[in-house]
Amino acid sequence: MKISVIGTGYVGLVTGTCLAETGNEVLCIDIDKNKVQQMQQGQVPIYEPHLDVLFERNIKAERLTFSTSLEEGITHGDIIFLALPTPEDEDGSADLSYVLGAAKDIAKLLKSYKVIVDKSTVPVGTAALVTHTIARQTKVPFDVVSNPEFLREGFAVDDFLKPERIVVGASSERAIELMKKLYKPFVRSGNPILIMDEKSAELTKYAANAFLATKITFMNEIANFCEIVGADVDKVRVGIGTDSRIGKRFLFPGIGYDGSCFPKDVKALHKSGKDAGYHFNILNAVIQVNNLQKTILMPRIDAYFKGDLNHKKIAIWGLAFKPETDDIREAPSLYMIDELLKRGAKIKAFDPEAMNNVKKKLGTQITYAQDMYDALTDADALVICTEWSIFRTPDFGKMKKQMETPAIFDGRNLYDLEEIKNEGFYYSSIGR
Numbered sequence: 001m002k003i004s005v006i007g008t009g010y011v012g013l014v015t016g017t018c019l020a021e022t023g024n025e026v027l028c029i030d031i032d033k034n035k036v037q038q039m040q041q042g043q044v045p046i047y048e049p050h051l052d053v054l055f056e057r058n059i060k061a062e063r064l065t066f067s068t069s070l071e072e073g074i075t076h077g078d079i080i081f082l083a084l085p086t087p088e089d090e091d092g093s094a095d096l097s098y099v100l101g102a103a104k105d106i107a108k109l110l111k112s113y114k115v116i117v118d119k120s121t122v123p124v125g126t127a128a129l130v131t132h133t134i135a136r137q138t139k140v141p142f143d144v145v146s147n148p149e150f151l152r153e154g155f156a157v158d159d160f161l162k163p164e165r166i167v168v169g170a171s172s173e174r175a176i177e178l179m180k181k182l183y184k185p186f187v188r189s190g191n192p193i194l195i196m197d198e199k200s201a202e203l204t205k206y207a208a209n210a211f212l213a214t215k216i217t218f219m220n221e222i223a224n225f226c227e228i229v230g231a232d233v234d235k236v237r238v239g240i241g242t243d244s245r246i247g248k249r250f251l252f253p254g255i256g257y258d259g260s261c262f263p264k265d266v267k268a269l270h271k272s273g274k275d276a277g278y279h280f281n282i283l284n285a286v287i288q289v290n291n292l293q294k295t296i297l298m299p300r301i302d303a304y305f306k307g308d309l310n311h312k313k314i315a316i317w318g319l320a321f322k323p324e325t326d327d328i329r330e331a332p333s334l335y336m337i338d339e340l341l342k343r344g345a346k347i348k349a350f351d352p353e354a355m356n357n358v359k360k361k362l363g364t365q366i367t368y369a370q371d372m373y374d375a376l377t378d379a380d381a382l383v384i385c386t387e388w389s390i391f392r393t394p395d396f397g398k399m400k401k402q403m404e405t406p407a408i409f410d411g412r413n414l415y416d417l418e419e420i421k422n423e424g425f426y427y428s429s430i431g432r
């Protein structure tokens with residue numbers, strides 16, 4: 001099949017590449033000229049494990065091409081995916097200007113039947129809005145499908161190639177058949193393609209993200225309570241996680257949920273509720289608790305340095321919002337850096353993949369280390385913001401040699417309490 005993907009970011013590029021991998025001819029469109037040029041030269045513009053191999057293979061096979069021209073995209077694809085940003089608007093709602101703007105432009109370019117697929121995370125009713133926006137300007141037949149994406153950055157290729165389920169919200173049989181044909185190679189092991197109405201599909205995505213954010217937030221509150229009463233959240237986590245009704249995943253406490261999806265999606269669902277006259281009490285609490293959780297390490301750092309961080313050297317390990325990505329959107333490291341800089345601290349940071357993105361944002365406000373140990377040179381303390389695997393089993397002896405004082409503020413609970421104490425570190429973590 002001929003596929004176009006409009007918006008070639010974390011979701012669009014993975015979608016396009018994986019659809020090319022199953023034999024489709026995919027044209028990826030992006031408004032960012034530099035990004036398109038980079039991709040045309042064979043460079044993957046983001047860090048996503050295993051993407052490079054598929055990317056190269058499909059470019060070589062001429063199944064994966066790139067352009068900045070929306071017109072080319074609309075002419076090329078029988079199915080047109082919209083993988084455009086839906087960032088948080090000022091009032092917490094999802095900003096639909098990218099999606100509706102593209103819909104307007106598509107309407108002017110339609111010459112034959114196309115299926116327009118909302119892959120972006122969009123509020124209930126967006127498929128109807130997109131349909132309305134296009135139908136107002138053209139008599140050419142088309143269908144709009146809601147097909148939310150569930151991939152996780154860091155596992156995106158695997159998630160796309162072997163999805164636990166595919167959600168397709170559509171009312172047109174013709175569009176449903178095309179979507180089933182397109183996704184058939186991805187569900188050979190029997191995972192379902194769930195066909196439903198557009199609104200339910202749109203809400204499924206928000207409900208999934210809001211549920212996961214709630215689960216993390218619940219555990220963060222349990223962790224905070226553990227500290228007050230002297231319990232160990234790690235033990236509680238294992239204790240409840242072995243109950244199959246609860247499950248082991250998404251129970252790790254930390255410095256709040258973050259990244260490019262959870263914060264904006266929880267707020268957007270909360271706002272959708274408000275607009276419809278429904279107050280999501282639980283989401284309101286989740287947002288409040290998470291805002292506090294993000295700040296939880298700072299008072300401890302302040303107390304450790306007796307309120308004087310001026311000229312203190314702080315090492316930061318981890319800048320990406322989670323491991324195995326270079327994405328820094330809503331990363332807790334940015335909050336920590338901001339607070340530490342305000343107090344006059346000097347920061348030297350290390351991240352295996354995200355340093356370039358932070359450099360673009362913060363420039364020379366902080367320094368960037370060659371490796372994780374270089375970040376520790378003469379440091380008065382280390383702050384851990386991302387649980388990259390390489391930080392899990394460091395050479396503690398080497399760390400101590402590098403640091404001025406062996407103090408660690410760990411937002412990700414990487415180390416065993418007993419072990420780190422025996423190594424002679426001052427250690428502050430979450431919920432234990």
Ligand SMILES: NC(=O)c1ccc[n+]([C@@H]2O[C@H](COP(=O)([O-])OP(=O)(O)OC[C@H]3O[C@@H](n4cnc5c(N)ncnc54)[C@H](O)[C@@H]3O)[C@@H](O)[C@H]2O)c1
Binds near residue numbers: 012085152
């Ligand atoms: N990142 C994730 O893990 C993830 C997972 C599931 C769903 N989503 C959702 O998918 C959507 C896209 O997210 P993302 O992380 O890929 O965003 P992104 O910012 O990485 O990518 C969006 C791309 O769209 C391009 N773009 C913007 N306007 C354009 C236009 N008019 N025409 C063509 N290209 C344009 C941008 O240059 C960018 O490359 C969002 O709704 C997000 O909530 C994201």
